[in-house]
Amino acid sequence: xxxxxxxxxxxxxxxxxxxxxxxxxxxxxxxxxxxxxxxxxxxxxxxxxxxxxxxxxxxxxxxxxxxxxxxxxxxxxxxxxxxxxxxxxxxxxxxxxxxxxxxxxxxxxxxxxxxxxxxxxxxxxxxxxxxxxxxxxxxxxxxxxxxxxxxxxxxxxxxxxxxxxxxxxxxxxxxxxxxxxxxxxxxxxxxxxxxxxxxxxxxxxxxxxxxxxxxxxxxxxxxxxxxxxxxxxxxxxxxxxxxxxxxxxxxxxxxxxxxxxxxxxxxxxxxxxxxxxxxxxxxxxxxxxxxxxxxxxxxxxxxxxxxx
Numbered sequence: 001x002x003x004x005x006x007x008x009x010x011x012x013x014x015x016x017x018x019x020x021x022x023x024x025x026x027x028x029x030x031x032x033x034x035x036x037x038x039x040x041x042x043x044x045x046x047x048x049x050x051x052x053x054x055x056x057x058x059x060x061x062x063x064x065x066x067x068x069x070x071x072x073x074x075x076x077x078x079x080x081x082x083x084x085x086x087x088x089x090x091x092x093x094x095x096x097x098x099x100x101x102x103x104x105x106x107x108x109x110x111x112x113x114x115x116x117x118x119x120x121x122x123x124x125x126x127x128x129x130x131x132x133x134x135x136x137x138x139x140x141x142x143x144x145x146x147x148x149x150x151x152x153x154x155x156x157x158x159x160x161x162x163x164x165x166x167x168x169x170x171x172x173x174x175x176x177x178x179x180x181x182x183x184x185x186x187x188x189x190x191x192x193x194x195x196x197x198x199x200x201x202x203x204x205x206x207x208x209x210x211x212x213x214x215x216x217x218x219x220x221x222x223x224x225x226x227x228x229x230x231x232x233x234x235x236x237x238x239x240x241x242x243x244x245x246x247x248x249x250x251x252x253x254x255x256x257x258x259x260x261x262x263x264x265x266x267x268x269x270x271x272x273x274x275x276x277x278x279x280x281x282x283x284x285x286x287x288x289x290x291x292x293x294x295x296x297x298x299x300x301x302x303x304x305x306x307x308x
Contacts, residue, residue, distance in 0.1 A: 143307065276294060
């Protein structure tokens with residue numbers, strides 16, 4: 001156990017907890033929900049289940065190491081020293097958000113509410129969490145090494161993505177930029193660029209293929225097959241959303257694969273409002289305005305997810 005100094009238990013607020021934070025009291029949150037025609041008891045049951053799971057985990061994880069509970073909102077500024085074993089308890093997105101900040105430390109994903117949460121990234125129920133953590137401590141755990149996406153700006157700022165990166169405009173206006181890929185440069189105007197990892201290829205990226213297949217089929221064409229990468233695939237996939245062709249913009253390069261040997265480079269042409277964010281977390285973004293160049297590639301760092 002000398003390799004690890006503590007267990008970091010990462011949590012997130014339930015829907016009810018966020019409403020209580022917003023309206024100050026549980027009764028006011030109840031009034032708001034019922035006035036909106038929603039079932040307060042559904043929120044309350046979800047909250048109770050999560051709290052019971054947390055209480056149980058604190059007891060189950062008494063394994064001789066201190067357990068520090070950290071809310072999801074604090075993870076970006078939490079100092080991970082490399083001596084932590086990380087346990088996430090929440091939805092799949094919590095694993096994605098945490099993986100970007102913990103380096104190569106193992107992550108044990110725990111599903112606190114299997115009736116509500118699919119748990120693709122959460123292989124362990126609360127009752128199995130103790131065994132999973134013990135296996136890590138005793139060097140008997142199995143892992144999946146998940147490829148992450150990385151974007152580095154010309155000023156040195158860096159951002160990782162577990163599922164995907166988005167490069168574009170903050171609002172619903174066209175993003176203007178020059179795309180460099182495979183020795184080609186093209187000025188484009190679009191709804192932005194999605195860069196997906198293998199873990200994210202069944203998410204946002206798949207929705208783009210679903211749209212393309214539907215439009216192709218409706219207009220009498222032959223739909224193509226969506227890209228599905230494994231979690232460990234060293235490549236990333238990118239697609240340009242809704243590219244617009246005009247005198248000043250083209251759309252001959254709208255998709256491709258990014259590798260360590262073939263990066264994607266994007267120069268912003270937006271005077272303001274350009275952003276880059278990862279995994280749908282718009283609040284944690286890099287400004288991407290005119291004069292800024294972004295280089296996208298697979299990250300050297302990989303997420304280590306503990307599996308059965």
